[in-house]
Amino acid sequence: MFTKVKPWLYLLPALIIYLTVICFPSLYSLYLSFFEWNGVAPDRKFVGLDNYVYLFTKDTVFPTALSNNLQWMLGSLVLMMGLGLALALMLNKRLKGRTWFRGIFYFPYVLSGIVVAMVWTWMYNPTQGFFNKVLELVGLESWTQAWLAEPKFALYAVFLAALWQGVGQPLVLFIAGLSSIPDDPYEAAFIDGASKFQSFYYITLPLLRETFVIVVATTMIGAMKVYDIVYAMTGGGPAESTQVLSSLMYYQTFRYANIGIGSAISWVLVLIVMIVLIPYVYYTTKRSHV
Amino acid sequence: MKRMLMLGLTLVMVASLLAACGGGNNSQSSPANQADGKQKKVSIALWTLSGSGWEWVVEAVEQFQNENPDIEVVHSSYAVDPMKENLKVAASSKTMPDIWFTWGGSLGSFYPENGLALDLSEIAEEHNYAEVYNKAALDMSTFNGKLYGIPMRLNALSMWYTKEAYEATNLQPPATFAEFEEQLEILKNAGYIPLAFGSKGGWHTMRLAELLIEHYGGPELHDQLLSLSASWDNEAVIQTFAKLKEYTDKEYFPKGYVSLDPEEAQNLMYQKKAAIINEGTWFDSSIITSGFDVNDFGVFKFPTEQSPVRPSVFAEMLQISADASPEKQAAAIKLGEYLTSVEVINQFVDVYGSPATLNVNTSEANPHMKEILDSASDGAFQIMDQALPQQLIQKWFEAQDRVALGDWTPQQAAQEMDKAVQEYVSKNSQ
Amino acid sequence: MELRISSTRKVVHYAVLIILAILFLLPLVFIFFTAVKSNADLASKPIYAFPAKIHWENFVKAWDQGKMSMYMKNTLFICLVKVPLGILIEALAAFALTRLKFRWSIPMFSFFLIGMMIPMQATLVPLNMLLNAIHLKGTYPGIFLIYLGFGIPFGIMILRGFFRTIPKELDEAALIDGCSDMGKFLRIILPLSMPAIATLIIFDFMATWNEFLLAQIFISDQSMRTITLGLLAFRGDWSTDYTLMSAAVLISVLPVMIVYLLFQKYFVNGLAGSVKG
Incomplete structure (x- = not known):
């Protein structure tokens, strides 16, 4: 009898906290998303799906925010993951100083979004910042920009900062994945006269499949949740052009006191992440049977 | 025996969590609070x-x-x-x-x-x-x-200028709107940033915009707009947006002002790189606490060419x-x-700004405060971001930015404003 | 793994890496230059110019004016409680999921994994109400509770991944030696899992030290502010003093750097288990 209860006892602390902090509140915010409420007034007005309808049909900023998140996700998958993989492959060789290199590329990931935002805002400063000064130095003055003030550039400027910060994560995961691949298949391929590309394509990639799954998953979640770097660099401006779902949710909830709409935004976020990740969870747990 | 150990550990952990929960009331954990003295x-x-x-x-x-x-x-x-x-x-x-x-x-x-x-x-x-x-x-x-x-x-708010820029260009504070615009051009050509505004947060540039509305629409219409009893899709609003766009295109504002922090705009004034800013009765003390000399600056009423000439308060x-x-x-x-x-x-009179308290000393160190307060004695309007509901002012900030960046034409911006106002009114009249 | 690298290739390889490394270090160099310049020096010369004179006192000024010691102390305190406590709780759960006879092992693991999908944003308003209802709003226990909660899914994932790589034979040996489950957990699993725990320490310490959104909402008392909030407040109040701001930024980064350097050699090994699914 006791052995049946025992695992639950070990799980209990984690489970209680998990239910209190994540499960119950997120379900409750789903409930709140069906109301119109300012967060304080005693009466909440039930409006059904109106908040969602409003977001998708009327709100002028929501589509921008959604599209920014999707662009961000795409950019992260292609650039961040690509650069991470490329660097991991380069560092995986028996290379002198690879710990140093790894440390350098990983280092920005240790910083907070706020720190990264402060460093890069200063780099982008229109009059004294690094980018414009360097452009002036090489005679490209006409290229200088108020990088964060131009809707054309602002999101990409913020993304570049995030790329600098974030590349370390896929990098370490890929290095971990690569280090678990044994040498033998490469030796065999070498003897069979396979080219470098062939051995990469036919050996490395398939054996990295599981690493890819985890990197893709974490990169996508990261892209959907992006918040502090945007908040601190642009605050969603100029003209709401860099607003992302998280920042919009924050502003709707905590500046305009539209709790219902803010909750609806956060649930759109949840749904998107779920659509993306359920296959991942399914895959991971299915493999666990083995 | 070992089982008991395990059970015990789990219980301890759960208990510690619960204890943490119970500790809420007395856990005003800030160091400042620990100095419980003799009395309560x-x-x-x-x-x-x-x-x-x-x-x-x-x-x-x-x-x-x-x-x-x-x-x-x-x-x-x-x-x-x-x-x-x-x-x-x-x-x-x-x-x-x-x-x-x-x-x-x-x-x-x-x-x-x-x-x-x-x-x-x-x-x-x-x-x-x-x-x-x-x-x-x-x-x-x-x-x-x-x-x-x-x-x-x-x-109360007012236009502030740097005496250095005005002396270098031989200018006097403008008396008419046309003169104001001429001066912007002259200041620009003399190498100054004519208008030190930063749109991050929206409210700084708004202070110029509301003066333009007052100029083009007059006090009556302006008040009606603020009380949502007139349509925002009107000529005065369109002209205001058009002016903001024109000033932006003529580079009267600092580079990248759309995302510039208002404090940085102030800094451009302190460093005398810019010529004109809109600040209020508190600006004397801001200048002092930032370590600069108030006598380097002067104030003038924005020439709205309306009577009375109203500032915002x-x-x-x-x-x-x-x-x-x-x-x-x-x-x-x-x-x-x-x-x-x-x-x-x-x-603290030198750094207090303009108190709402009566019968206080006036500060020798704040030479401009009285002049600005006096300018409000004939009439004033409430500043836009406090007169409008918060959702609508946010729309206004967005419109300001979009016009400056060329996303919206002034007409479009006015229509968007009007649409937002109508939505707000119909929603709140239900 | 690579069997033969020609020497020209090697040169190109290094060149690419070195250039990339320099690009990655640039922002850091730049912020350092800014931090040690005087304001006059900064205004008069381009930013990439070497400082005319090194002004170390900027760090002292930033430390005092930015109240850095208070913010660092607060954040360190939160980290020192949250990180070990969180790892213990997560390890107990991961132990149940991998080592005990537990029919619900896989569904429960999936259930915890779902937590990684929930963005913090979706919980903020109800959490805010909840903390208030149990009188924990703005208190350290309240903050611990929330930080612990958001660390659980990731921690369980990493630890479970690693625990699974520890051979079951060891369990049997332990059983023969008369170890109970708790003994097995404390004497065998935990010590063998040091790489994973080290990894988690880095991740957790970093995540907690750098956390912003939760702190922004759940900490309002100035005397409890964490380093990220403090930095942002510093920027709000001194937005025109880039030298001090840069100095503050550099100071704030030191502790995470130290933790990273201390534990980084475990890093890759600790992750390997979970990368393998």
Whole structure:
């Protein structure tokens, strides 16, 4: 009898906290998303799906925010993951100083979004910042920009900062994945006269499949949740052009006191992440049977 | 035996969590609170603005605690936008501080409307506020006929210029709107940034925009717009947007002003790189606390060519929590009255800005304050971000940016504003 | 793995890496230059110019004016409680999921994994109400509770991944030696899992030290502010003093750097288990 209860006892602390902090509140915010409420007034007005309808049909900023998140996700998958993989492959060789290199590329990931935002805002400063000064130095003055003030550039400027910060994560995961691949298949391929590309394509990639799954998953979640770097660099401006779902949710909830709409935004976020990740969870747990 | 160990450990952990939960009431863990003295202290939380011009509060609070050993003040301060957000966060969990700074109008009315701020009408009667504070300031702290704030400052805004730029270009403050625009061009050609505005947060550039609305629409229409009784899709609004776009295209604003922090715009004035800014009665003290000389600057009324020439004004106040215990409320009122008392204002008069309290000394070091206050004596309008509901002002900020960046034409921007206003009106009239 | 690298290739390889490394270090160099210049020096010369004179006192000024010691102390305190406590709780759960006879092992693991999908944003308003209802709003226990909660899914994932790589034979050996489950957990699994725990320490310490959104909402008392909030407040109040701001930024980064350097050699090994699914 006791052995049946025992695992639950070990799980209990984690489970209680998990239910209190994540499960119950997120379900409750789903409930709140069906109301119109300012967060304080005693009466909440039930409006059904109106908040969602409003977001998708009327709100002028929501589509921008959604599209920014999707662009961000795409950019992260292609650039961040690509650069991470490329660097991991380069560092995986028996290379002198690879710990140093790894440390350098990983280092920005240790910083907070706020720190990264402060460093890069200063780099982008229109009059004294690094980018414009360097452009002036090489005679490209006409290229200088108020990088964060131009809707054309602002999101990409913020993304570049995030790329600098974030590349370390896929990098370490890929290095971990690569280090678990044994040498033998490469030796065999070498003897069979396979080219470098062939051995990469036919050996490395398939054996990295599981690493890819985890990197893709974490990169996508990261892209959907992006918040502090945007908040601190642009605050969603100029003209709401860099607003992302998280920042919009924050502003709707905590500046305009539209709790219902803010909750609806956060649930759109949840749904998107779920659509993306359920296959991942399914895959991971299915493999666990083995 | 071993089982018991395991069970015990789990229990200890769960218990520690529960204990953590129970510890809520006595866990005001801030170091400042640990100094429990001999007698029982009332501890109150005070939130004010931070940054230049607000340093004096720290010293004043210190003095207050010395004079009132039974009261302890836990003071937190925030910059402008974080202040607005943190108050809302606190409101949504009903954990307002005991006494907090806020602005008038739609920014300050949220708390009374939702029962978070204490009705001070009786106190005002008892303590004779009518003779202590400026009537206009009291009116602007009144919502639905009840007083909800201890008036702190009554601010008027004005155009400020650097004497250096004006002397270098041989200019006098402009008397007409046409002259104002000519000067922008001259200043630009002389290498100055004519207009030091930063649109991050939206409200700084808004101060120029509302003067343009006043100029093009006149006082009557302007008031109707602010009270949502006239359509925003009208000529005056379109012309205002068109001017903002024109000034942007002519590079009268600092580079990248759309995302520039207003403090950086001020800095351009301090460094005399820019020529004109719109600031208020507090700007003398900002200049002083930033280490510059107020005599390098002058003020002029924006030539709206209307009569009267109205500046914009707004009130700042201290609100008291309706949910706090009576002892805390009493202590908070005491602190609020202290911070707005004649003696404290006289002590910090050089850095206080324009007090809402009557019969205080005027500061020798603030040479422009009186002139600006006088300019409001013939009439004034309430500043836009306090006159309009917050959703609508956000729309206005967005429109300002979009016009500057060329996303929207001035006509489109006016239509979008109008649409937002109509939606707001129909939603709130249901 | 690579069997033969020609020497020209090697040169190109290094060149690419070195250039990339320099690009990655640039922002850091730049912020350092800013931090040690005087304001006059900064205004008069381009930013990439070497400082005319090194002004170390900027760090002292930033430390004092930015109240850095208070913010660092607060954040360190939160980290020192949250990180070990979180790892213990997560390890107990991961132990149940991998080592005990537990029919619900896989569904429960999936259930915890779902937590990684929930963005914090979706919980903020209800959490705010909840903390208030149990009188924990704005208190350290409240903050611990929330930080612990958001660390659980990731921690369980990493630890479970690693625990699974520890051979079951060891369990049997332990059983023969008369170890109970708790003994097995404390004497065998935990010590063998040091790489994973080290990894988690880095991740957790970093995540907690750098956390912003939760702190922004759940910490309002100035005397409890964490380093990220403090930095942002510093920027709000001193937005024009880039030298001090840069100095503050550099100071704030030191502790995470130290933790990273201390534990980084475990890093890759600790992750390997979970990368393998």
